Amino acid sequence: MPTKTYHKLVRDRIPEIIEADGKTCVCETLSDENYISLLDQKLNEELAEYQESKSLEELADLLEVMQAVVKARGWTLEELERVRAEKAAKRGGFEKKILLKEVQG
Template structure:
């Protein structure tokens, strides 16, 4: 059986899913520095996948990575949402579809 090397950040249950399929995998737990670096790469990857597919599933993946970045940087999702709400209150959202 051929060996595949991915060298990419994956969701937490992926090794379990691979092994449940009768395959084996090798993985490691990243340092905080490695984790943030690879999260930034994953953010770009998920954005590109959404831009290509325009699917709700890919948009959800992008939000999942954003949540992980927030937590990895030491912020809380509550802080993140507060900043988003404050900015929307001060500058507005994008609902009016305004092109300047």
């Protein structure tokens, strides 16, 4: 059976799922620094997948990675929501569908 090389961050149960399928895999536990770096890469990967598919499932994957980033950086979801709400209060959200075309002066 051919070997596929991935070298990417995967969800916690993926090795278990691979082995349940009768395959073997080689994994390592990352340092905090490498984990955050690979989470940042995973954010880009999941965003690209969402942009291609526009599916709720891919958007959920993006949210899962965002939650992992928050935790890995020592923040809380409550802090993230507070910052989001503060920005929305000061600058608004995106509900009005405004396209800024140009500014003069």
